[in-house]
Amino acid sequence: MDVFRSLDEIPAGYGPTVVAIGNFDGVHRAHQRVLKALVNRAHHIGGKAIAITFDPHPTRILRPDSAPKLLTPLALKLRLMAATGVDATLVLPFTRDLSNLSPREFVQRILVEKLATKEVHEGYNFHFGHKASGNILTLEELGRELGFVVKIYPEMKLRQHTVSSSEVRKLIAAGEMSRARTLLGRSFSVVSHPGRGRGFGHKYTVPTINLVEYNEQVPGNGVYITTTRVANETFDSVTNVGVRPTFGDDGFAIETHLLNFHPIELTAQTEVEITFLKRIRDEIKFPHTDALKAQIGRDVKTALRYFKLHTRYAR
Ligand SMILES: Cc1cc2nc3c(=O)[nH]c(=O)nc-3n(C[C@H](O)[C@H](O)[C@H](O)COP(=O)(O)O)c2cc1C
Numbered sequence: 104m105d106v107f108r109s110l111d112e113i114p115a116g117y118g119p120t121v122v123a124i125g126n127f128d129g130v131h132r133a134h135q136r137v138l139k140a141l142v143n144r145a146h147h148i149g150g151k152a153i154a155i156t157f158d159p160h161p162t163r164i165l166r167p168d169s170a171p172k173l174l175t176p177l178a179l180k181l182r183l184m185a186a187t188g189v190d191a192t193l194v195l196p197f198t199r200d201l202s203n204l205s206p207r208e209f210v211q212r213i214l215v216e217k218l219a220t221k222e223v224h225e226g227y228n229f230h231f232g233h234k235a236s237g238n239i240l241t242l243e244e245l246g247r248e249l250g251f252v253v254k255i256y257p258e259m260k261l262r263q264h265t266v267s268s269s270e271v272r273k274l275i276a277a278g279e280m281s282r283a284r285t286l287l288g289r290s291f292s293v294v295s296h297p298g299r300g301r302g303f304g305h306k307y308t309v310p311t312i313n314l315v316e317y318n319e320q321v322p323g324n325g326v327y328i329t330t331t332r333v334a335n336e337t338f339d340s341v342t343n344v345g346v347r348p349t350f351g352d353d354g355f356a357i358e359t360h361l362l363n364f365h366p367i368e369l370t371a372q373t374e375v376e377i378t379f380l381k382r383i384r385d386e387i388k389f390p391h392t393d394a395l396k397a398q399i400g401r402d403v404k405t406a407l408r409y410f411k412l413h414t415r416y417a418r
């Protein structure tokens with residue numbers, strides 16, 4: 104998949120294109136449906152499938168106080184977009200200037216002039232342009248005038264939940280990993296790097312890999328059955344998300360204990376991806392570290408039973 108980080112990076116004569124525009128945070132099942140259809144249509148007309156997204160997320164610029172935490176920071180989002188088969192993603196740097204473009208200016212400058220767009224695929228709730236003043240009807244009118252077709256997707260719902268980034272964020276914050284998995288079409292994961300622990304694990308409980316500070320969406324505080332990918336190798340694991348109250352609310356951390364551990368090389372640059380499968384319990388303030396250690400032993404047993412029951416395919 105090509106990644107264009109500005110309009111200037113798009114080669115002359117790139118089109119014709121079939122386009123979908125959106126934040127695509129999470130690249131969830133509704134996004135996947137639109138993007139896969141985009142690929143089919145592009146191949147059908149002999150053009151290219153291109154997704155247009157924004158970085159940073161528009162709310163970070165427009166309403167920073169209420170900006171949501173991301174399910175998929177840009178690097179992960181691009182990996183997941185590539186997996187849908189789209190030919191390219193255009194990552195438009197989201198600035199005040201971009202947000203001031205009217206729906207017509209956006210369509211004219213980007214879709215018509217740069218991308219020779221023949222079709223635009225969007226969900227029923229799509230809004231675009233200055234103050235989100237354009238909607239599906241605006242887009243259809245512009246399409247009739249400027250020569251592209253608009254394909255509209257009805258609302259996708261699964262297990263009584265609207266498939267939307269905000270709904271997935273709520274489920275993950277509540278530790279509802281199975282419901283989140285239904286909406287995402289995969290298990291939720293966090294991609295980061297190792298950070299520094301305090302060395303308590305080795306001394307009092309179990310050894311863990313701590314993630315470096317991570318400020319995007321994470322599951323609600325608690326203990327989870329997880330898998331942990333360290334560079335190219337994946338381990339079964341149990342992961343604590345929270346403040347470790349037994350040690351005196353010592354700051355937030357995500358730390359994972361690998362079950363089938365063997366020594367591995369770990370540097371500050373090593374990629375660590377924790378995939379959250381199931382919530383086991385709340386974080387507990389234990390009276391002493393022996394009680395915590397015994398509980399972690401029980402958590403490990405719960406996880407081992409889980410892994411025995413679930414084949415890797417079913418995860
Ligand atoms: C599976 C698991 C469950 C945990 N559960 C709790 C808990 O319920 N309460 C708590 O205070 N700390 C809990 N911890 C965190 C430990 O206190 C932590 O691993 C220890 O403080 C080591 O910290 P360090 O890596 O910074 O040295 C848990 C850790 C793991 C790996």
Ligand SMILES: Nc1ncnc2c1ncn2[C@@H]1O[C@H](COP(=O)(O)OP(=O)(O)OP(=O)(O)O)[C@@H](O)[C@H]1O
Nearest residue numbers: 125126127133225226229257258259266267268269
């Ligand atoms: N449940 C859904 N059904 C149909 N189309 C959807 C659905 N969710 C998103 N889309 C469409 O996918 C494209 C990208 O959506 P975008 O990421 O901007 O919004 P979203 O997933 O609804 O997120 P949020 O919850 O943050 O509003 C848009 O065309 C949008 O209308």
